Amino acid sequence: MTDDIRVLIVDDDFRVSGIHRDLVASRPGFEPLPPVRDAASARTAIREMQPDLLLLDVYLPDGDGIEVGREAGIDRFVLSAADDVATIRRAIASGALHYLVKPFAARDLRDRLDRYARFRNLLAAGSATQATIDRAVGLLHGGAAPPPARAGTQQLILDALAEGEASSVELAERIGVSRATAQRHLAELAARGAVEVALRYGTAGRPEHRYRVG
Structure with missing residues (x-):
């Protein structure tokens, strides 16, 4: 995938949404959209900006974040101080991919964002x-x-090469294995003629091996 993952943060606390926005911006491949603070603004932003991922608080001044996410049908994490089991179960049943209870460590959200990118x-x-x-x-x-x-x-x-040619490093990232593992299997596939290998020469350094379906 080449396009950044567009993330809309919905939280009525502007300080919290700013922290989350900066966290999203720090992750490669993610683009934070301007945060919004209520359900009405969230619905408008979803319609006009078409985000790929929502980071939703549950309690909004004019509605319920879980319901906003359910209506949108967009991938979403719920980030909320609500720790009661009924709310957590409702969020997960509505389709939330993750539920983080506030306050949480920055690394917890970073980790989930990174895993979500690999999932996509x-x-x-x-x-x-x-x-x-x-x-x-x-x-x-x-x-x-x-x-x-x-x-x-x-x-x-x-399956990953069906998207287009790639290097062993790119393939390892796409499928979630080490570069050495990807290279080993690529060598076997190339020996069988299942993939083809070409060299790409840059301006400096060693040429890069590029793989495509044979």
Whole structure:
């Protein structure tokens, strides 16, 4: 994916929304949109700015953030001081990908944003194998799922290359494995003729190996 992930923050406390905006801006591949402070403004911003991800407080001056997210049908995290189980369950049932109880450490939101970006990368193509789905869900929620089997990893690589040619570093990031693992499987796929390798020469340094579906 080449476009930045556009994030709309909905929080009635301008200091909190400013902190969250700066956190989003610090992550590569993310673009914070101007934060809004109430449900009406959120609905307008969603319609006009078309964000990819919402960071929603629950209690807004004129409505309920969980309901705003449910109506929008956009990927969303709920960030709220509400820690009662009923609210948490309602947020998750509405489709929230994460629920963070305020106050939380900055690293908690950074970690979830980074995992969300990798989740989107894995599910960027028009269809996905079961191995891709399992890997994406594991990345999103930080579970300790075992790494995919050899055949599963190679299928993930082929799925990622369906988006276009890439380097081993780019592929490793897309599918959530180390560069060494990606290179090992790429070598096997190239030996079988499943992928093709080309060299790209830059202005300086060693040429870069680029891979595409054979």
